[in-house]
Amino acid sequence: MSDTAAKVPFKRQPPKKRGAVDFIAGGVAGLFEALVCHPLDTIKVRMQLYRKSGQKPPGFVKTGVNIAQKEGFLSLYKGLGAVIIGIVPKMAIRFSSYEFYRSLFYDENFNITTGQTFIAGVGAGITEAVMVVNPMEVVKIRLQAQHHSMKDPLDIPKYRNAPHAAYLICKEEGFSTLYRGVSLTAARQASNQGVNFTVYSKLKEYLQERSGTEVLPHWQTSGIGLISGALGPLSNAPLDTIKTRLQKTTFASNESGMVRIMKITKQLIREEGIHALYKGITPRIMRVAPGQAVTFTVYEFIKDMLNSDTSILASTNKKLA
Template sequence: MSASKSSDVKPQQAKRGAVDFVAGGVAGLFEALCCHPLDTIKVRMQLYRKSGKKPPGFIRTGINIVEKEGFLSLYKGLGAVVIGIVPKMAIRFSSYEFYRSFFYDENGKITAGQTFLAGVGAGITESIMVVNPMEVVKIRLQAQHHSMKDPLDIPKYRNAPHAAYLICKEEGFKTLYRGVSLTCARQATNQGVNFTVYSKLKEYLQKREGKEILPSWQTSGIGLISGALGPLSNAPLDTIKTRLQKSSYASNESGLVRIIKIGKQLVKEEGINALYKGITPRIMRVAPGQAVTFTVYEYVKDLLTKESGAGINLSGNTPNKKNSN
């Protein structure tokens, strides 16, 4: 009897893993296509050097990019994001559920603090495995001030694979992990807050509405709220990380020394507000990005499974209980 149960569980787990991978990948692709221009604007704002003039806001920065480099320049670095988005989302959701499984009590309950820790673990895991190399390549592409209107204006990095190749060739493979500690810290806080707020808001709405499957507009709403809170807590980390990863020169200094030096230089030359450069477009990107991600993820997962309880369980109940996302 136990052997029969074991043989049944394995196909279910394999199906869940496949559903998570596909649904997460599709959700990430939609999120990237919808929100990448805001990320490009954010990066340009973070890289803007003080020149005696008032730094342009996010709308002016976007207009400048379009006027000088063409509309498609807003999608610089998109290839690096798309290449990494499927494994990133698969790792994010699957590792979150894996870490969370350690915290269930005998009644199948999990606290908000434990949910936060599972989200932190998921953020660190995705940072090391996918996010940091992807962002180094993306930022190098976004930082190039070349016009996509002029076919003769050939940039150093032509696309994501070419950028990754040149970075490894000229600066070494370890350059892809420059700023990894900051990326881990950023993603850890992002996903810790994101999953905790999302799961608790969803659990509240499920109880209030008396149903397990929420409409898409409610899923989008709680995804929007949960996605907006992370950037507010870690904006300085993201700004310093962007400056660090954009740099192409080799240094014998340790990562911590360079992080502190960049932070001090930013504050000294441009003031404490410089640590929050790009916060507006970042929130505008991350918040709707999470709304898109969770909504598309749950919609695609529902199409693939047509049953409750498959895929990733983001609420506070154990996976073996019927609870749709």
């Protein structure tokens, strides 16, 4: 064969229909992400809720140390119950809806453009925000915002755990409180998943074509997950900070969501400056980037394992038939 012969292009395999596989793989991936990265999320929330008091705001490390010293190390895992309760449906909806929206754009060779990938990611982000993420985050933020010591058994917090917090919120403030800030959450998740899935998918496609294989090594999956996860927070940090302040408030209001959003934004900028909109950006990137590395690595591993087992089982059944 001549050295100048054209290189055989990488042929992409048609996507498999795997709703149950996406659900299980996404749930396991989300569980691992929560266990590994939740302390960083607690630090991020505390930094975003810190009010200007004439002193220099504590940084990422100091905030984490203060929580551990004053309230106990396990306080870094406040709100974890709310995350775990919602993580399986959240990840199932994220990956399943993304694959569904993505399938609407495939051409005859199962290719999809960058813009179409972004739209599929945006759709997945909005879907998960409305169905799971916003109620879960309202409960999580209320738990994380409590300054009580887990070292002292007599220091009983208002919200004892995630189900208790959800019950009290609905009882005292109404069920609609669980959807406080949903527009901001949807905007944040849409931009997050749009950027996240687009960068991840295109880097994955590039590496697949370069290596000529569908299955990438785990270190490559982790690497592109880390890169894609770091870019989302940079695009929507102000939305996340305002959303956290809005969801932390415990009083009922007849004002529309947009009016409250504008009031919080103006007050935040007036009292603490424009840079306050980026409070917690460091721990958020440190939370989201490795979180996405863990999520995509575990997701791809579990998905490949389940698909392999399914293929083996189908092949065995065919031979027995």
